[in-house]
Amino acid sequence: MFQKFLVLLAGLIFVQQHLEAQVTKNIISHNQETIVTDPSKGENSYKRWAVFPSKNEEIRQIFLNLTFECPDNMRCADWDYVDHIKVRQKNDTVNYEIARMLTPYGGRFQEDWRFDWKVDITDFSPILRDSLEVDYIHTGYEDNKTRGWKVTVDFEITYGTPVAEQLAIHKIYDGNYSYGDQADPIENHLAPVTLTASTRTNFGKVKIHQTGHGMDANGCGEFCDKYREILYNGKLIDKKQLWMECGDNPLYPQAGTWIFDRANWCPGYLLQADEVGFDISAGQEYTIDLNMEPYETEKPSAKELLVAYVLEYGKVHSQNDVTLVDIISPSEEKIHSRKNESGALPVIRIKNNGKNNLKSLGINYFIEGQKPKKFSWKGDIPFGETALLTLPEEIFNDKESARFFVELKRPNGKRDGFEGDNIKSSIYTRPNVLPEWTIIYFKTNNKPGQNEYSVTNSYGEPIFKRDSVDLKPNTTYMDTLTLKEGHYTFKVQDTGGDGLEFWFKSKDGSGSVKLLDTLGQAIKHFNSDFGSHIIYNFRVTPGLAYHLDNEPSINMFPARTQGPVTLDYFANQEKEVKVIITQQEDETKIVETHTYLNLKKGILTYDLSYLPKMRYYLKVVIDGNEVFKNRIRLKE
Known part of the structure; x- marks a missing residue:
């Protein structure tokens, strides 16, 4: 026993010494700053100066950590706009986009909402030196008096020997290029670029920030799937479909069309740059060329927002060098919350x-x-x-x-x-502890053919599964599981990527899913607006007490309506519940208030057809706390 203790103690001391040996510094350029639009220009610039390490200090890695919150005395902003983080060195006129943020649909976020993203920007290390102007540019046209974001920009710098000597960074493209315009083809702007390598250059890298925007008759450039090619000295070195599936976004649910797949981005996403490496002959000329998939349309409105760099590096410093980039699971980081299907x-x-x-x-x-x-x-x-x-x-x-x-x-x-x-x-x-006997409560919507749900152990071995062919529309299924001691994963899949409920698809109806004990009490509620999937890891330990999910499950449907609205309320405890309906633009204007005494479960219905056709909020208040808020669009 004493030997075991010494082994563990030695291991902890060893780990602690290594963690402390890695010197890290955080430089915050924007600290919880309120960011709003400038509707007169369509963009608003927030320039701040920050002091970075000197040029003679070795840097191993730089992460940019970006945090969004709802501003004080404002609500979170509504729209999925493009934000840029650019830097400019003192006495220089050239700016560099080091990161790009696609803002979320924040209309239903609570006051205490917060989310964190990060991106590796080590390639910009030669620029991130000494005094720098850091410019956070927020685009868009929405109201700037009642909504916005509280933003923190944090540069996390790790000192140490770089992977390779960074010799040069060339910005080769930077623009918001028309796409599909026969009179102005995008290839006119993406002409080949010829550079001369340093005499010490050993290899290079193309680094690209690219997102598609605008909406023509074919959905381009935001909602169309096109490819991009990268050529090095006329030879193809990379071909990528500029498309991203959004139904598994870790920031969910959002108020808008967050589930819709898009051209290399999703709402609520910090862009991760595309990177393609290539060999270079030192001191020689070389050519880089970007080509977009050929595309023309009669009334073009698509845009490709594109910044591209070529980076040159000297020799790699080490023959054998591995880096632990991240721990995906276990992790408290929300960005990893939907990634782990392996349980324990x-x-x-x-x-x-x-x-x-x-x-x-x-x-x-x-x-x-x-x-x-x-x-x-x-x-x-x-x-x-x-x-x-x-x-x-x-x-x-x-x-x-x-x-x-x-x-x-x-x-x-x-x-x-x-x-x-x-x-x-x-x-x-x-992980949450569940009892040996657990009930899966699953109510289908009008599209059960898109769904299946299952339970597996940590090694992916099936324990239980209900396939889409077993499901009928608008039907409630109660499946009782009998589980041995161990770790398990409960997974719900939706091939349509729109969950059991999505405001834009009201004809698909609404479903729900939760885990219950044998007394019918909720152990775990799941949000029906989940996009592509639910992944829930749990453990069964006989004799160990399990905890109930005493937060109520509240679903409102539909969000776009001519009048009828249904509220599905499910809780383990009876409470006095208030339902308040207000105007969206002025929440002090209350149009309806309903008070329910000793409410535990129920389907509550409202008819708002008599109200002016505009947007409203439906709020649920329990014990003086607002626990639910969703937007209603009253339409003709």
């Missing part, structure tokens, strides 16, 4: 920063106070590429929360060229 199996992302292909790796992982688990990974990851790894052994802790550690060791059996980024930790939160 940890998921990590690694990157090969060594010149040699990464073919083997030692991985130690453990929850604090437990004996480390060891995994010998084998594979093949080229330089500069990342991989998502699911670790083979389950993790569990009786504590509700604990620190989880991962350590990478000996890439390709050699000492790592930079050990400062081999260890990370995250917060482990114990």
Whole structure:
């Protein structure tokens, strides 16, 4: 026992020393600043100066952390606009877009709402030096007196030996280019660019920020799927479909058409740049060319918002160098909240920063106070590429929360060229405990052919499944599970990507899903507006008490109506419940108030057809707290 204690103590001390050895600095250019539109111009600039590391300080990595909140004394903004984060060096006229944010539909977010995103901007390290002007540019035309965002821009800088010496950065394209215009083809603006490599250049990278916008008769450029090619010296080195599925967005639900797939972006998304590497002959000329899929239309209105850079690098510093990029699960980061289908199996992302292909790796992982688990990974990851790894052994802790550690060791059996980024930790939160007998409550909408739901163990082995062919429209299913001790994942899939309810598709109806105990009490409520899927990890431990989900489940449908509105209310406890309907633009103007004494469950209906055709809010207030808020669009 004493030996075991010493092993654990030594492991914790070792990890702590490594974590402390990695020196990190945070530079905040915009600290909880209220950002609003300027409707007169369509964009509003928020320029702030910040001091970054000097040019002689070595930087290993830079992350840009972006936080959105609802502003004080305002509501969150409504529309999916394009925001830019640009930097300009002192006494320079050239600016560089280092990040691009696509804002969410915030009309239904509560006052305490918050979300965090991050993007790796290490490639801009040569620019992010000394005094810099950081410009947050918010575009759009919506009202700027009652709505906006509270924004924090945080540069997280890790010091240390860079992966390779950064020699040059060339901005080769920067514009909002028309797409589909026969009179002004986009290729006129995407002409080949010829550059001369430094005499020390070893390899290069094309880095692109590109999103499609506008709406012509074919849905281009926001809602059309087109490809882009990258040519190096006339040879194709990359071809990508500029398309993104939005139904699995971790920021959900939103007020607008958040589930609709788009041209390389989704509402509520910090753009992750496209990156394509290539070899360069030192001191030689080379040509980079971007080509869009040929496209013409009679009345063009599509735009391709595109910024592209070419980066030149010297020699890679280490032959063998692996980086632990992120711990996907367990994690408290909301951006990872919909990614883990493996239950109790940890998921990590690694990157090969060594010149040699990464073919083997030692991985130690453990929850604090437990004996480390060891995994010998084998594979093949080229330089500069990342991989998502699911670790083979389950993790569990009786504590509700604990620190989880991962350590990478000996890439390709050699000492790592930079050990400062081999260890990370995250917060482990114990999965919800469910009883041995659990009931799946599943009410279908009008499109049950899009749905199926299942329960698997951590290793993906099926325990229970109800397929779409088993489901009928507007039918409630109650499936009782009898489960042994272990970890499980409950998953609901919707092939239409529109969940069991979506305001834009009122003809599809509304469904619901929850987990109940044998007394009919809710253990877990799920939001019906979930897009593509629900993933819920849980554990069964006989004799261990389970907790009820005592927050009420509240669904309002439809959100676009000529008058009728239904509120589906389900709770474990009786409460006095107030339903308040107000005008959207002036929430002090209350049009209806309903008070329900000792309400536990019920289908509540309202007819608003007598009201002026405009937008309203339906709010639910319990014990003086607003627990639900959704928008109603009253139409002709």
